[in-house]
Amino acid sequence: MSTDLAKLAISGPLSSVSTRHLFTMRLEVLPILTVGQTPHGLRRIGIVKGGTIEGERIRGTVLGGNDWQLARPDGSLTLDVRLAFETDQGTLVTMAYRGLRHGPPDVIQRLERGESVDPASYYFRIAPTFEVGDGDLSWLNGVQAVGLGHRFPDGPVYSVFEVL
Numbered sequence: 001m002s003t004d005l006a007k008l009a010i011s012g013p014l015s016s017v018s019t020r021h022l023f024t025m026r027l028e029v030l031p032i033l034t035v036g037q038t039p040h041g042l043r044r045i046g047i048v049k050g051g052t053i054e055g056e057r058i059r060g061t062v063l064g065g066n067d068w069q070l071a072r073p074d075g076s077l078t079l080d081v082r083l084a085f086e087t088d089q090g091t092l093v094t095m096a097y098r099g100l101r102h103g104p105p106d107v108i109q110r111l112e113r114g115e116s117v118d119p120a121s122y123y124f125r126i127a128p129t130f131e132v133g134d135g136d137l138s139w140l141n142g143v144q145a146v147g148l149g150h151r152f153p154d155g156p157v158y159s160v161f162e163v164l
Helices: 002-011 105-112 138-142
Strands: 019-029 033-038 041-054 059-071 077-087 092-102 123-132 145-152 155-163
Touching: 019 059, 019 145, 041 077, 059 092, 092 145, 123 138, 123 155
Parallel strands: none
Antiparallel strands: 019 041, 019 155, 033 041, 041 059, 059 077, 077 092, 092 123, 123 145, 145 155
């Protein structure tokens, strides 16, 4: 049976992932708050004060949120984000995502200092889900998304894709 499963994963419907661009999100953030060293790593909190959502099917304004970051001993940064945005039509949407950022130590140090770096020089990925009430965007409740991130000096920018 395991041979059949392996064949399915290699050549069948489970062998690839298709996506469609959902939106680009630019976040405005306040300076990082450092809680300190905890049993799990260095805990930091990022406050999202606003931002924009721009896509073919969704456009809006980020109202705010927070990011409970954990700088792990291996140099990786884990993200645990909750935020809310309002679409141009007035629909409120919540977005939650976990993420991971890591790269060569010199690149990460430059990011932490607020310097611009090539987004291809480090790994920065997120996995968003959404909640919305009944309405034109209720389809978002059934979407698993993935995102590619880049940290600019004034905040992150994500290209978010719906996994089809």
